[in-house]
Amino acid sequence: MRIKLFFIGLLFLASSQIFAQNSKEVLFTIEDKPYYSDEFIRIYKKNLDLVKDDSQKDLNQYLELFLGYKLKVNKAYKLGLHLNSKYQNELSSYRNQLSKNYMNDSKVTSQLIEEAYSRNLKEIRASHILISVDESVKGADTLAFYNRALEIKKRIEKGEAFEEVAQKESQDPSVRENKGDLGYFTVFRMVYPFESAAYKTPVGKISNPVRTRFGYHLIKVTDKRDNRGEITVAHIMLMKPEENTPEAISKVKQTIDEIYAKIQQGENFEALAGQFSDDKSSAAKGGQLQRFGSGQLSSEEFETVAFGLKEKGEISKPFETQFGWHIVKLIEKHPIQSIEQMKNELENKIKRDERSMIITTSLAQKLKAKYSFETLAKEYKNVEKIVNDNIYSQTWEIPAEKENIKGDIAIIDKTKKLPTPSFVNYINSQQKNKLTTKPIKKLVAELFENWKNEQLITYYNENLENEFPEFKHIMDEYRDGLLLFDLMEKEIWNKSKSDTIGLKDFYNVHMDNYKWKKRYDVDILSSTDDKVIEAAKKYLEKGKSLDYIKEKLNKEGKIVVMVKSGLYEEDYDVLKKMSNLQQGINPVTKDGSYNFLVRINKIKQPEVKTIDECKSKLINDYQQYLEATWVDNLKKEFTYKVNQEVFEKIKAQLIK
Incomplete structure (x- = not known):
């Protein structure tokens, strides 16, 4: 569901801004169904700030995109994707979620926001x-x-x-x-x-x-x-080994201790994070994490250590969490934000909290003033007659003879009739709450008032499209976007993964795009000490093992040399800064405060990747190829006609 929301958001980002309504003329037709100028103008304006360069603001290109979008939606309807129960449920779910933004009392909400902010301090x-x-x-x-x-x-x-x-x-x-x-x-x-x-x-x-x-x-x-506020830290993390053996655990623990020793010796934290941290999402940024507050991470141990750091740049000792071993560096502490900055966050939390009932009750009172509500006395009296004391023991049943509980019991806004059985069923459903109000007439009146509130809110919800034009626009765009997602999944994404013959043919034509660069099977030794790296080189030249070198040079708890081994392409990290790399031991290279010694065990020349080696990128490229030819095929499948005269008017209006 989240992926769909993200995809649809990229298509037409929902906005609460209400644009001035433009004159409504038919811009184009697809199979004689009209699509109007006001929708095109509204969506173009809404997406204007999202485009990457001026060429994408070209109205002719945008018309092609808009036409292609509507052609795809027509294809989805033609395939009957709108009849799919999963689609209908997701559309209903989204509407329920979106409607929550409109189902509140702004004054009461503001009071609750102020209270929540004060407590948050x-x-x-x-x-x-x-x-x-x-x-x-x-x-x-x-x-x-x-x-x-x-x-x-x-x-x-x-x-x-x-x-x-x-x-x-x-x-x-x-x-x-x-x-x-x-x-x-x-x-x-x-x-x-x-x-x-x-x-x-x-x-x-x-x-x-x-x-x-x-x-x-x-x-x-x-x-x-x-409140401790929020904090920004960087960390170096070594994950717990997959093989949960004492030897494997000891090796990881030894490595984190070695890294800490190098930090204590003055080596750069960010550089070490880039080289050794297993958290790849932060390693490239020197280990820096997004800011967080108490309770926002899934590790209490990590938060305790992080918030325990006092001064900028302070670094913790290695410590263990359920994820592995960490060293944390304090970047910055952030005080509690102002109420203006936190308003949206607090409001969203209030809507998911018991506080929302306060807002709902207040909204119901406002709707009683907004809409007329006529209670039909005869039907109401009939309901009073059928409810008896059995309701207090949760044994009351709706009478089998329903002659006296048919018809309508109320009318909202002189338009929506509320059937009597709806209220009777509501009474029946409330028995589980072990009702205690007496006498019966008072209980029925209490239940009717609660039911009335629910019905008024439901009526208001059902009419949001009429009450708020921007709500209708967002729902229309989401409806089409959700269909397009399902269509893309069916016609492009699934096909690109399952069409092995088509994928192989595409690979054969474009295999020059899927090549390994020159690769090196290497051991990379690093140290900030010139003499240490030279000593390491001599040991290598004598045929000593990497473990032997580390044992000889890293003495008395002082880590002066680190080793990293693997198969890397020529543009990997420090390798791209070296020239004339040869098999065997290469000259020491200095980069900043670090000395690097590279031993190349094997050189693999550039070669074409196998399908398995490039499958992810290959599928992605094949998807783009299928999509690029898709709209041309849809233009042949559907009859469409663009009203150039209306389009010229739009261009004149938007270019001003």
Whole structure:
């Protein structure tokens, strides 16, 4: 799903900006279906800043791209891809996700953003005792659980140790290990009611019983500290060996210790990261990682060491995580951002949090003012009559005789009729929540109000395309883009992988594009000490092994020479800086503060790669070839006609 979103985003990046509506004229037709000028202009403007150079802004070329895009979409419909249930489900899922941006109350949302930001400035350490209560238990039925929690609080206030009471009374399974201690957390890490109580409780105090969906909690706040913010570090990582033997583990541990020794001797951290780090995504950048905050990495050990560094440039000792061994260098610490900078991030988290219910309730109240809602009294009374006391024991059933529960029970905005059975089914579904409101009439009224809120929000959601033009544009573009993704997968991507004959024919024609450069099977020795590298050269000339050389030169815990071996092309790293490389031991080469000694064991001349050796690039090139000829074939398959007069008007308008 993420790949599809990325692909569609590249086609037509969704934007919330509303462009002025242009006059709507037919720009071209495909199989007599019209496509209008306003859509072309809107999408051209939206993508104008994304193009790489001025040639891609050429309107004639853009028309060809737009026409090709619509031809592909027509092909998708012709193949019936829009009928695929997977496609329909993904389109529905995307609409549900997109609609969340419109299903809120901006004033309430702003208040929640301000509250979340204020809390985010602090990290809280707290312990808790949980008295489990089923989420469906409400009202007076929760009193016994509340009183039990209150009695426990009184025991602690009289002198019993919180930790001891937690181990005896708490129904949180983790209490056996942590004695109720939850460690440090900040905003969004706990359920909202728990979070609110924790932030409002002073250090050293215990909250009153707090109800969450898990039950009642007693929360003891043990510390509050400033949020540590975010941090940028670089690291050198050696992965744990695939062969989990003592010998293999010892070898990796020895190597990380050798690297650390070289750092302590003054060698450049970034250069060593580039040479030895197994994290290839960061090695080329001197080991630098993207900035992160507490809890954002999957290794608590790594975060603890990283945040423990105080000064820029400070370097940790080697340490182990579940991934391997690391050495970390502090690049920069970043304080908490301003509320303006964090606004979008906080809003997105609020929409995924229990806070969203506050927004939903507020939205429903606004929609009651926006839309008329007419309740049909006769049908409502009929529903009241069929609900009985069995509902309190979850045994109520919808009557088999449904004569009195047919028709419509309400009308929204004088247009959408709400069937009576819809409300009856809603009542039936709510039994699982162990309803307690009495008498029956009051319960039905309560349920009807909740159902009414849901129906108003549903009606609003269903009409977002009419309420917001930009929502309609985004959905139209995603609908076509999703179809095009499925079409590309069927016609191009899968074909390029499965069409072995076509792929081989393409390879035979273009094999000159798939060649190895000259390659060297080499041992590369490096050192910052001129005398050491010369000594290493003499040992090599005497036929000594690499292990022998390291043992002789790396003494008393001081690493003065490192070795790297493998088969590399001529433009690899330090090799590309050397000239006249010959088989055997080559002259020492200096690059910056490093001396490099290269022994070439074997030279492999340029040769054509086998299909297996270049398969990834070959398939990619074959895909591009298939796509390049695709639109020409579609133009032959479909009848299309461009209105040049309208297109000239568009050019005149956009060139101004």
